[in-house]
Amino acid sequence: MRETVPPFREPTLKGDYRRPDPDAHAGPHEPGLDCTPAASCVEPDQPDGADGADGGARELVLTFSGAWDVASIGRMTARLLHRCAEVGNACAVPGDAPVVHLDLAEVSRLDTAGAQLLCRSAASMAAAGAHVVWHVPDHGQSMLLDRVRAIDISAVPRARRVSPVLGALNAIGASIVEELEQVRSIIGFLGMFLVSLAAAVARPWRLRWVSIVHHMEQTGIQAVPIVALLTFLIGLVTAYMGSEQFTRFGAQVFVVNLIEVSTLRELGVLLTALIVAGRSGSSFTAQIGAMVANEEVDAMRSMGLDPMEVLVIPRVVALVLMLPVLTFIADFMGVLGGGIASWLSLGISPGAFAVRFLEITRLANFVTGLVKAPFFALIIGIVGCFQGFRVTGSAESVGRLTTQAVVESIFLVIVANAGFAILFMSLGV
Amino acid sequence: MTGTPIISLRGIANRFGTVTVHENLDLDVRPGEVLGLIGGSGSGKSVLLRTILGLRRPQAGEVRVLGVDITHSDEAARRAVRRQWGVLFQDGALFSSLSVIENIKVPLREFTNLPPDAMDDVAALKLRMVGLAPEAALKYPSELSGGMRKRAGLARALVMDPAVVFLDEPTAGLDPIGAAAFDALIADLRDALGLTVVMITHDLDSLYAVCDRVAVLAEKRIYAVGTIQELLRVDHPWLREYFTGPRGRVAAGVSGPAGRDAHAGQTPAQGR
Ligand SMILES: Nc1ncnc2c1ncn2[C@@H]1O[C@H](COP(=O)(O)OP(=O)(O)O)[C@@H](O)[C@H]1O
Numbered sequence: 001m002r003e004t005v006p007p008f009r010e011p012t013l014k015g016d017y018r019r020p021d022p023d024a025h026a027g028p029h030e031p032g033l034d035c036t037p038a039a040s041c042v043e044p045d046q047p048d049g050a051d052g053a054d055g056g057a058r059e060l061v062l063t064f065s066g067a068w069d070v071a072s073i074g075r076m077t078a079r080l081l082h083r084c085a086e087v088g089n090a091c092a093v094p095g096d097a098p099v100v101h102l103d104l105a106e107v108s109r110l111d112t113a114g115a116q117l118l119c120r121s122a123a124s125m126a127a128a129g130a131h132v133v134w135h136v137p138d139h140g141q142s143m144l145l146d147r148v149r150a151i152d153i154s155a156v157p158r159a160r161r162v163s164p165v166l167g168a169l170n171a172i173g174a175s176i177v178e179e180l181e182q183v184r185s186i187i188g189f190l191g192m193f194l195v196s197l198a199a200a201v202a203r204p205w206r207l208r209w210v211s212i213v214h215h216m217e218q219t220g221i222q223a224v225p226i227v228a229l230l231t232f233l234i235g236l237v238t239a240y241m242g243s244e245q246f247t248r249f250g251a252q253v254f255v256v257n258l259i260e261v262s263t264l265r266e267l268g269v270l271l272t273a274l275i276v277a278g279r280s281g282s283s284f285t286a287q288i289g290a291m292v293a294n295e296e297v298d299a300m301r302s303m304g305l306d307p308m309e310v311l312v313i314p315r316v317v318a319l320v321l322m323l324p325v326l327t328f329i330a331d332f333m334g335v336l337g338g339g340i341a342s343w344l345s346l347g348i349s350p351g352a353f354a355v356r357f358l359e360i361t362r363l364a365n366f367v368t369g370l371v372k373a374p375f376f377a378l379i380i381g382i383v384g385c386f387q388g389f390r391v392t393g394s395a396e397s398v399g400r401l402t403t404q405a406v407v408e409s410i411f412l413v414i415v416a417n418a419g420f421a422i423l424f425m426s427l428g429v
Numbered sequence: 430m431t432g433t434p435i436i437s438l439r440g441i442a443n444r445f446g447t448v449t450v451h452e453n454l455d456l457d458v459r460p461g462e463v464l465g466l467i468g469g470s471g472s473g474k475s476v477l478l479r480t481i482l483g484l485r486r487p488q489a490g491e492v493r494v495l496g497v498d499i500t501h502s503d504e505a506a507r508r509a510v511r512r513q514w515g516v517l518f519q520d521g522a523l524f525s526s527l528s529v530i531e532n533i534k535v536p537l538r539e540f541t542n543l544p545p546d547a548m549d550d551v552a553a554l555k556l557r558m559v560g561l562a563p564e565a566a567l568k569y570p571s572e573l574s575g576g577m578r579k580r581a582g583l584a585r586a587l588v589m590d591p592a593v594v595f596l597d598e599p600t601a602g603l604d605p606i607g608a609a610a611f612d613a614l615i616a617d618l619r620d621a622l623g624l625t626v627v628m629i630t631h632d633l634d635s636l637y638a639v640c641d642r643v644a645v646l647a648e649k650r651i652y653a654v655g656t657i658q659e660l661l662r663v664d665h666p667w668l669r670e671y672f673t674g675p676r677g678r679v680a681a682g683v684s685g686p687a688g689r690d691a692h693a694g695q696t697p698a699q700g701r
């Protein structure tokens with residue numbers, strides 16, 4: 001009869017050493033064997049007659065009571081192990097091996113964790129040389145003990161606990177190796193993409209136009225509001241900040257030049273690329289990653305479909321087509337924001353702003369900004385898709401790789417932007 | 430002790446919009462038994478399990494587990510009950526960012542104050558108990574086969590030595606030998622730990638091998654409960670088809686009451 005919800009009882013453990021005949025055997029066995037602190041409690045069990053007659057043996061009765069289950073043994077583990085150590089010490093002293101009685105008569109509930117703790121303690125005492133005697137009146141408990149004892153856990157590997165310094169060094173090294181490896185494979189991925197693209201361009205009717213248009217909508221059209229709003233605000237702020245500085249020199253009108261250069265040449269395209277990297281690069285990784293985790297990509301390959309052609313080309317092509325369009329919108333909104341700020345803070349009327357703007361605008365600034373867009377799109381698309389294919393099985397890696405895709409593509413976009421700046425400077429445009 | 434049921438459902442109704450999945454459903458689970466829950470696909474077995482677990486609030490009715498009213502009691506009482514049951518979801522539902530041994534240790538970490546190496550010991554014991562190889566301990570769920578994930582999930586469900594375990598299709602997707610071993614494991618654990626097991630299954634062999642009683646979910650309620658012998662006498666078209674269809678006959682013929690246990694122990698040399 002097993003109670004399903006046993007009334008909770010604190011597990012207790014009482015220990016008491018008895019020397020059957022203290023007077024006769026005083027001497028070398030004596031020191032360190034007393035358990036006075038915990039000895040207050042137990043009615044020493046009457047030892048079996050035979051044991052008592054033996055005379056030389058030291059005996060210890062460990063009486064267990066209450067619930068010895070996983071929820072409560074935490075409090076007792078240290079005490080029990082302490083007792084084991086005491087027994088071990090007792091064994092180290094030459095003389096008769098001590099006899100340890102484990103009395104489970106008062107245990108109200110024993111589960112596998114409790115049984116395991118008892119078995120482990122008993123084993124360690126036995127290994128130290130003690131003679132362990134179990135007293136388990138309950139049949140179920142004794143069966144459980146037998147079963148637990150039969151399971152060998154020594155082969156189960158433990159996670160190593162590494163020192164934090166070593167761990168940090170390890171992590172740094174591993175991440176450097178991983179990054180280098182990734183650079184190699186991402187270049188390989190780019191090569192594969194270009195080969196597939198060349199094959200597709202040779203037969204444009206095989207391009208998946210429906211898919212391309214779908215992704216153009218997803219990555220392009222749907223990004224318009226956020227791109228427009230953010231670049232408008234940045235244009236506004238740039239003009240305000242600029243006007244404050246230029247007013248000191250009485251050169252307010254140069255605000256228009258500031259807006260023109262900063263927005264058309266740098267900010268418009270860069271901001272757009274960063275927004276798109278956060279929006280679309282991440283979603284490429286998540287979409288493809290989820291498909292990989294769900295074995296959809298394998299299913300595709302097994303049907304003879306090329307994931308590069310089905311998944312990557314439409315996404316990257318759509319992005320390459322849409323990013324310039326978004327950049328154009330961004331340029332327009334940035335200039336608009338700048339114009340409004342100039343009007344409000346400097347009193348440059350919209351008409352005057354427009355005239356001045358058209359007068360000074362060099363086509364080169366506008367073009368250099370726009371030219372960068374497809375390259376940034378390529379970076380974002382390739383990195384996003386590449387990270388998606390790196391997903392291995394688990395859903396957790398999708399999240400990690402999505403983050404990585406965004407960080408990496410933003411990093412690469414900014415690096416590429418710096419490269420373009422140097423290039424254009426040396427070309428004199 | 431078949432007196433007080435360990436789980437009792439009264440008048441459960443579950444609806445999704447206009448679709449009624451359960452209506453006026455009653456079920457009792459006795460302590461220490463292995464109860465199989467069968468029913469056609471879409472008959473609402475998983476929904477019923479979610480209801481018992483308190484993951485879904487039924488439109489009507491009362492669920493009592495270990496004496497606690499799951500649907501109406503407060504969070505503290507429910508949390509106390511949750512620690513006394515273990516659940517094996519259909520695909521293991523392991524935490525993918527943790528290794529197997531860490532997965533098993535999660536409940537220990539949360540609900541006990543065991544010292545770290547004692548936790549390692551308990552987790553290692555459960556790992557071996559469910560028949561996983563020691564090397565599986567440090568693997569991540571994505572590196573495991575379906576059967577290994579189920580075993581790891583079971584180890585996690587069992588780590589707190591619960592009074593009740595719920596298993597959702599534990600043998601689905603396992604090879605017959607693996608499934609037989611899993612059945613034997615369930616029976617074994619039931620005997621050793623005095624578990625009460627509620628097991629959703631489509632596997633006739635499992636029913637014959639380990640289930641003490643079988644509950645049939647049909648017509649939006651528990652249509653019948655009883656031993657397989659009793660169910661064979663129930664006159665319902667789905668049940669008749671279930672037990673006397675081609676698969677049912679094979680399972681009944683091959684396994685006796687202790688069915689697959691004996692079968693699994695047979696070596697190829699002995700077979701015929
Ligand atoms: N979240 C949900 N929304 C709407 N309908 C659901 C939902 N979950 C389950 N159902 C419906 O409930 C019924 C039972 O589902 P389920 O319990 O999963 O069946 P099974 O017995 O195969 O496990 C099905 O008809 C299913 O369509």
Ligand SMILES: [Mg+2]
Pocket residue numbers: 474475
């Ligand atoms: Mg289901």
